[in-house]
Amino acid sequence: MSPLLASPRQRAATRRSASPRTAGYSVDVVLLTVLDGQLAAALVRAEGRPGERLRERWTLPWEPGAADEALADAAERVSRDVMGVGPHYLEQVGAFGDGKRHPGTAPLSVAFVALVPAGAVMPADTGGDFFPVNDLPALAPRQRAMIDAAVAHVQQRVGHAPVAFRLLPTTFTLSELQELYELLLDRRLHKASFRRSLQAARIVEPTDEWRSEGRGRPAQLFRYAPRRRRSAPRGIRFE
Amino acid sequence: MSPLLASPRQRAATRRSASPRTAGYSVDVVLLTVLDGQLAAALVRAEGRPGERLRERWTLPWEPGAADEALADAAERVSRDVMGVGPHYLEQVGAFGDGKRHPGTAPLSVAFVALVPAGAVMPADTGGDFFPVNDLPALAPRQRAMIDAAVAHVQQRVGHAPVAFRLLPTTFTLSELQELYELLLDRRLHKASFRRSLQAARIVEPTDEWRSEGRGRPAQLFRYAPRRRRSAPRGIRFE
DNA sequence: GCAATTATTCGCCCGATGATACCAAAGTCA
DNA sequence: TGACTTTGGTATCATCGGGCGAATAATTGC
The missing domain is CATH 3.90.79.10 (Nucleoside Triphosphate Pyrophosphohydrolase)
Structure with missing residues (x-):
């Protein structure tokens, strides 16, 4: 054979x-x-x-x-x-x-x-x-x-490895990314805070494409493109 | 045998x-x-x-x-x-x-x-x-x-399980605890911030004993006694 | 008593987070 | 055409936690 x-x-x-x-x-x-x-x-x-x-x-x-x-x-x-x-x-x-x-x-x-x-x-x-x-x-x-x-x-x-980006296509909207994080973490996330943290981490970059999903304003497509080295962890967690 | x-x-x-x-x-x-x-x-x-x-x-x-x-x-x-x-x-x-x-x-x-x-x-x-x-x-x-x-x-x-407390005797000073965290995490921690977080987490309680290490003010002894249920994680980490 | 040493706490500042609201761009429908 | 709806994206503000330096406390050694 x-x-x-x-x-x-x-x-x-x-x-x-x-x-x-x-x-x-x-x-x-x-x-x-x-x-x-x-x-x-x-x-x-x-x-x-x-x-x-x-x-x-x-x-x-x-x-x-x-x-x-x-x-x-x-x-x-x-x-x-x-x-x-x-x-x-x-x-x-x-x-x-x-x-x-x-x-x-x-x-x-x-x-x-x-x-x-x-x-x-x-x-x-x-x-x-x-x-x-x-x-x-x-x-x-x-x-x-x-x-x-x-x-x-x-x-x-999910917070330390690009897990979410391996579960998405190469390009995606930020709403899709947030919904995936909410699915993985099983809790709701604040939209503005989510995007703020995402921008601070510099791990996604916008593309030139937009996607219209029928109703509502079209969403810009992003891709995974980490440009930042890991920042040293701050503070202490006792849990 | x-x-x-x-x-x-x-x-x-x-x-x-x-x-x-x-x-x-x-x-x-x-x-x-x-x-x-x-x-x-x-x-x-x-x-x-x-x-x-x-x-x-x-x-x-x-x-x-x-x-x-x-x-x-x-x-x-x-x-x-x-x-x-x-x-x-x-x-x-x-x-x-x-x-x-x-x-x-x-x-x-x-x-x-x-x-x-x-x-x-x-x-x-x-x-x-x-x-x-x-x-x-x-x-x-x-x-x-x-x-x-x-x-x-x-x-x-170390931040999510009582790892540090299993490496210490049942009673310990807060300086000993902080030194152990610094050893485990391999970075310096600020004393006041460390104690503030520790108090907020409510996972240690003071005993009636003090320990005098020779020079300096004696330190109060604490024991591991978690009294707080885990608070829901806040925010998002992208690393 | 006074300096040195270690423990403990206070006040200030800054950044991150969450709530609310606002603006933008598309479709729906009268 | 124009209001209304829907979804995307941003701004403003209050609050909280953590970083930082300094003040205070209690002991030893001189």
């Missing part, structure tokens, strides 16, 4: 079956995007051994861990298998293994979170789909925990 | 040798304390197989991963084997496995960070010692990476 002709689904299945003896851990990816104004995670069909009865129909995309490979490389490959292209953001969330089941036999799973811009489409042959994180189908407890941790991880990183 | 008579070192050695076939991953603990005004990590003597030549003499305390156990339980046991008592703080840092060596044969290590109050002593039979994180002996690259990540993790958590 030529690798050039193999579909992502076939590649993934081949790699999985090539390791009948589990390496001791799996690499699982929580692939997040924005769908219909909600955070959504990619799930694929659970593939059990012939004759095995699965209690769950869906699972996070994953791969058995390889001894001689960097974890991030495996996670990137898993993401590529699902979406056809590499993720715009990839970060490790942590290791999960507290006695809960996994679709594979791995006692330990290393979770990654990957971000895909809103509007990206999953190739049909992937056999997967996006589900809102607030309305997930039945999942193994460990996988549910990994999704929850991935969302919490993104929420904590 | 009765478990009641076994020293921590013997218990750890027994457990390690009980898994000749590696479980696929290890649980490593970065045990931090404050020693001579510096952050210090606990290291133990590296134990190789007979005849095997070790390039490093020291290693992080660790254990092979067990399939049927929670990761945090293993990390707590490792900490207890080193210090004799459980840690005052324990949190997972992440999984490390990017092709670097480990004293065991595990291709993957799950790192935890544990905090021990300044002044705590390591039992003599542990065979370990504390080393300043800025002046570590030769270590395997993966272990060095885990220590660096653990320190960075603590620095990021």
